[in-house]
Amino acid sequence: NTGDHVTGKSTTVNHHTLTCLSGGMWDGTTPTCTKLNIDECSTTKHGCLDNSRCTDTAGSYTCPCNTGYTGNGFPGTGDQCLNIDECSSPNHGCLDNSRCTDTAGSYTCPCNTGYTGNGFPGTEDQCLRVCTLSPQVGNAAISQTAGQKKQGDKIVITCNSGYHVRGSVFTRTNSTC
Numbered sequence: 001n002t003g004d005h006v007t008g009k010s011t012t013v014n015h016h017t018l019t020c021l022s023g024g025m026w027d028g029t030t031p032t033c034t035k036l037n038i039d040e041c042s043t044t045k046h047g048c049l050d051n052s053r054c055t056d057t058a059g060s061y062t063c064p065c066n067t068g069y070t071g072n073g074f075p076g077t078g079d080q081c082l083n084i085d086e087c088s089s090p091n092h093g094c095l096d097n098s099r100c101t102d103t104a105g106s107y108t109c110p111c112n113t114g115y116t117g118n119g120f121p122g123t124e125d126q127c128l129r130v131c132t133l134s135p136q137v138g139n140a141a142i143s144q145t146a147g148q149k150k151q152g153d154k155i156v157i158t159c160n161s162g163y164h165v166r167g168s169v170f171t172r173t174n175s176t177c
Helices: none
Strands: 004-007 032-035 055-057 060-062 069-071 081-083 101-103 106-108 128-131 136-138 140-143 156-159 174-176
Touching (some): 136 140
Parallel strands (some): 136 174
Antiparallel strands (some): 055 060, 069 081, 101 106
């Protein structure tokens, strides 16, 4: 039949020849004809909708929605793959001091103002408080590297020659050695 192919001696053609032997038997194995599977996903003609992927099946194909989308991506169903708003669920998992921001097919968890890091669940990072003002200490030098300082970072205050540290906790922004 058209669209069928021969399984047995040769799978590259749609016919197979047997020869009648002198004893009245046929040579080789009698083949079977099976339906040829056409991989619709290997062409751009499958028509899966945006935000879905083509998955080949025996004799057909499906169009499941990509991760982060819901619906049906198969053409002609009247459906489509729509973005899931993970932030509408209280179980999105963003860490403390961050906010959930929906994106196409996913979401992010940027840190709130005054915090730095990454609030996305499963990351090693977290949202840590930013120290916004370096202490102003008279008669001293402050050693610090460039960039924002966050909770846990340290700076070293070294009094100038002839001065010594008076107190180890700075409670004001203007202190002296």
